[in-house]
Amino acid sequence: MSPTATLLRKDLRLAWRDRSGWLSALAFATISILVYSFAFDLAAADIRPLLPGVLWTTFLFSGIFASSQSFQRESESGTFDAMLVAPVSPSAIYVGKLLSNLISLLLVELAMLILATILFDTPLLTGELVLVVFVGTVGYVSLATLLSILGNRTRTRAVLFPVLVLPLLVPLLIAAVQATGGALGQPLDSAPWLLLLVVFALWSSVGGALLFPVVAER
Amino acid sequence: MNMSLVVLIVGLGLAFRISLGVWGASIMRNKGRPESFGWLFGIVLGVIGIAICSFWPRNATHPRQKDSGPLAWGKNTILTLAAVLLVPIWNVRWIALPPLAGITVMAMLVGAVLAAPREIIEGEVQRIMYIHVPVAVLQYLAFGITAFGSAVYLIRRDMRWDAIARGAATVGVMLTAFALLTGAIWGKPTWGVYWTWDARLTTTLILFLIYSGYLLARAVGGPNDEQAARYAAVVGLIGYLDVPLIHFSVDWWRTLHPQRIIFDSKPSLPGEMLLVLLLSFIGILFLMLWLTLLRGTTEYLVQRADRLRARLDQLERS
Numbered sequence: 001m002s003p004t005a006t007l008l009r010k011d012l013r014l015a016w017r018d019r020s021g022w023l024s025a026l027a028f029a030t031i032s033i034l035v036y037s038f039a040f041d042l043a044a045a046d047i048r049p050l051l052p053g054v055l056w057t058t059f060l061f062s063g064i065f066a067s068s069q070s071f072q073r074e075s076e077s078g079t080f081d082a083m084l085v086a087p088v089s090p091s092a093i094y095v096g097k098l099l100s101n102l103i104s105l106l107l108v109e110l111a112m113l114i115l116a117t118i119l120f121d122t123p124l125l126t127g128e129l130v131l132v133v134f135v136g137t138v139g140y141v142s143l144a145t146l147l148s149i150l151g152n153r154t155r156t157r158a159v160l161f162p163v164l165v166l167p168l169l170v171p172l173l174i175a176a177v178q179a180t181g182g183a184l185g186q187p188l189d190s191a192p193w194l195l196l197l198v199v200f201a202l203w204s205s206v207g208g209a210l211l212f213p214v215v216a217e218r
Numbered sequence: 219m220n221m222s223l224v225v226l227i228v229g230l231g232l233a234f235r236i237s238l239g240v241w242g243a244s245i246m247r248n249k250g251r252p253e254s255f256g257w258l259f260g261i262v263l264g265v266i267g268i269a270i271c272s273f274w275p276r277n278a279t280h281p282r283q284k285d286s287g288p289l290a291w292g293k294n295t296i297l298t299l300a301a302v303l304l305v306p307i308w309n310v311r312w313i314a315l316p317p318l319a320g321i322t323v324m325a326m327l328v329g330a331v332l333a334a335p336r337e338i339i340e341g342e343v344q345r346i347m348y349i350h351v352p353v354a355v356l357q358y359l360a361f362g363i364t365a366f367g368s369a370v371y372l373i374r375r376d377m378r379w380d381a382i383a384r385g386a387a388t389v390g391v392m393l394t395a396f397a398l399l400t401g402a403i404w405g406k407p408t409w410g411v412y413w414t415w416d417a418r419l420t421t422t423l424i425l426f427l428i429y430s431g432y433l434l435a436r437a438v439g440g441p442n443d444e445q446a447a448r449y450a451a452v453v454g455l456i457g458y459l460d461v462p463l464i465h466f467s468v469d470w471w472r473t474l475h476p477q478r479i480i481f482d483s484k485p486s487l488p489g490e491m492l493l494v495l496l497l498s499f500i501g502i503l504f505l506m507l508w509l510t511l512l513r514g515t516t517e518y519l520v521q522r523a524d525r526l527r528a529r530l531d532q533l534e535r536s
Contacts, residue, residue: 143456150435150449160434164453167427168460171467178471191470200463207459211452214372 003088007096014073015104022104025066029112032058037119047120052180055116055124056173059109059133060140060166066108067101067144068161084216094212098145098205105141109133122184129183132194136176139201140169146208149215172200315508322501329494346404348494352502354397354422358461360390360506361429365458368451377521380447383454384436385513387429389506394426417469424464428457441517441524 015022036054040047074080083093113133117124144165179193330348337344367383370376401419402412413419432453439446 147453150438160431160438163427164431164435167424167431168457170424171460171463174467174471193470196463196467196470203459203463207456211372211456215449215452217448 003086003092004096004099007083007093008099011096011100012103015100021066021069022108025062025104026108026111028065029058029062029108030115032061033112033115033119048122048184048186049181051116051120051122051184052177052186055112055180056136056176058112059105059137060169060173062108063105063137063140064144064162064165066105067141067148070097070101070145070148090213090216091209093216094145094209098142098208101141101145102137105137106134109137124184126183129180132176132179132183132197135194135197135201136172136179139172139197139204142201142205142208143168146204146212146215149212171196175200311511315504315511319501319504319508322497322504326494326498326501329497334491334494335488340408343404343407346400348498349502350397350400350404351495352499353393353400354418355499356502356506357390357393357397357422357425359503360386360393360510361425361458361461363510364390364429364432364454368454371447371451372455375444377442377444377447378518380436380451381517381521382510382514383451384433384517385515386510387432387436387454388513389509391426391429391433392509393506394422394429397422398426415468415472417465417472420468420472421461421465425457425461428460429454432457441521442528 033054036058040050040054071080074083084090113124113129116122147165148161150161150164175193175196178191179197182193326348330345334345334348336342363386364383367379367386371379371383398419401422405414406412432450435453436446436450
């Protein structure tokens with residue numbers, strides 16, 4: 001079994017045993033969708049123009065919330081040093097962590113899409129929209145996983161991490177919101193938003209795999 | 219505008235600034251200058267070596283293969299010119315850069331306020347262009363230096379490159395803040411709004427945020443904290459690689475919205491305005507390079523002082 005798959009299995013098993021991580025992300029996402037529906041009065045008017053923004057801010061904030069702690073357990077219990085000492089490429093550690101973050105966030109996002117379908121009476125589980133959500137999630141999770149290693153040592157991480165990640169994610173947010181709007185039947189301009197999402201996902205995952213060994217070393 | 223007045227003011231400023239620069243340089247020399255960046259001399263000497271080798275007369279019987287033709291000649295000329303220009307400039311950087319920056323910036327101010335003609339439509343507020351445009355363009359150079367320094371730091375693990383990257387990022391954040399501020403001052407009377415989500419404006423704002431984050435991440439650790447330096451270098455590098463993505467996304471995004479102002483139809487500048495603009499580009503370039511050098515050297519000295527303090531503590535304890 002490859003080291004990446006081993007690490008992925010370890011992470012998934014830990015996530016299943018200690019359910020606090022993804023359950024709190026799920027609760028956070030649910031509450032933020034509810035907060036949006038109170039704040040914008042989403043039940044009243046035609047919500048389609050607002051819905052992509054609501055969905056993606058929820059995804060981004062809960063994703064950052066969840067992935068900011070992705071290496072916390074390892075660094076607290078000393079597993080991280082052990083993983084670095086092990087004869088495994090650090091990129092494999094990164095890919096394993098990225099996949100486990102991706103799986104848990106995709107599940108949270110799936111739950112949010114179902115919830116929004118029920119709440120706003122709009123069919124959201126179409127193929128195009130699921131594709132957009134998947135590609136966008138790959139893009140932001142790979143960047144957030146790379147930068148979340150800052151959490152290993154800093155006291156100010158809770159503030160600093162979103163401040164670092166969100167400006168870098170602006171192109172992804174714009175492209176994802178526009179592509180989601182297109183998938184929901186909004187009038188779309190000719191810009192290739194899905195292509196931009198794919199480029200961003202490739203850029204951030206390749207960059208993360210290349211740069212992770214550098215930030216991980218002690 | 220009366221040209222003789224301009225010449226007089228510029229000349230006075232020149233004389234004042236040169237004397238100030240020479241005075242400052244003499245102070246620098248008396249205090250002893252910081253440990254010189256020996257590696258750069260190495261690079262420069264290497265360039266000279268390449269140039270000499272390529273110009274050296276070869277054995278006529280030995281056939282020349284690649285080093286002939288106009289292309290090789292042009293390459294050799296460029297290399298030699300770079301060697302001839304770079305060495306003196308680097309050697310006299312502390313003496314030359316302050317007066318050069320002072321003279322050109324002063325000439326820029328005089329040119330922008332007095333010499334350039336008044337724009338008919340926009341009026342006096344248009345003169346802010348002479349400082350806004352160079353600042354807005356040269357911020358990319360400053361952040362480019364940060365990204366380059368970060369990349370070299372990640373490869374070489376030499377803390378001096380971290381100092382350079384950090385110094386350039388400080389200057390770049392200052393330039394972006396200045397560009398946003400002057401843009402807002404100009405935008406209110408001209409467009410009627412302080413801010414609009416134009417591609418260039420938004421890219422500048424996001425760059426400002428990214429590199430403020432870079433400075434924050436670097437400031438988390440001490441001057442010699444290699445982990446913080448590595449982490450910040452990764453942010454500095456991917457932040458710059460993010461620029462094309464940001465620009466494309468914001469550019470396409472903006473086309474969805476109704477546009478109040480047409481940005482693309484730029485009126486061609488008359489010659490005098492172009493001359494002043496060129497002058498201000500040179501001035502801001504010198505100023506930026508000087509400030510970057512100053513900040514970078516300061517960071518480097520702070521690192522050395524921190525190392526010395528740590529060693530002193532160690533000696534006292536033992």
